[in-house]
Amino acid sequence: MRRVCVFAGSSPGASSGYAGVAAALAKELAARGLALVYGGARVGLMGTLADAALAAGGHVTGVIPESLVALEVAHESLPDLRIVASMHERKQVMADLADAFVALPGGLGTLEELFEILTWAQLGMHAKPCGILNVDGYYDALLAFLDRAVADRLVTPGHRAMLLVETEPAALLDRFAGYTPPLVEKWLDREET
Secondary structure (H helix, E strand, O other), X not given: OOEEEEEOOOOOOOOHHHHHHXXXXXXXXXXXXXXXXXXXXXXXXXXXXXXXXXXXXXXXXEEEEHHHHOOOOEOOOOOEEEEEOOXXXXXXXXXXXXXXXXXXXXXXXXXXXXXHHHHHHHOOOOOOOEEEEOHHHOOHHHHHHHHHHHHOOOOOHHHHOOEEEEOOHHHHHHHHHOOOOOOOOOOOOHHXX
């Protein structure tokens, strides 16, 4: 593992714990010699993450679509800022660069990025670890929803287990280091489809 992609909010959020964990993750990545790949913004948790990584001597690659550069949210102090044509291209470039994926607290964009990359893992399009840092219980309701999807036989237990969950950056990165993707059949009841 050389590079970790982090999905995070473009807002700071209501809890000061969110920014604290974003900074702690950035410092942990730098301490382990892992480069950060993220959405390229200078605002919100994304900005906190990038600034903390740079301050810790880490390498940071930002990937941002032209439309967001025009809104003046690009982190122009990055040594590696890649400007792409669309949100779709942004996600593909980040996925190609990264060896693992982490979601910090965030809104709709963070959730969309997380679930797309997790879906790609489910479909066997990559075998990279995916996880969330569940800061202050932010993702508790989402995790309960996923457990309900398993109980209702819409998600396999193996696919649910692909999403690693921790509250501390070091613990999540340790789990990433030993990650082996499960071999799981995509369909629960294929004969019924």
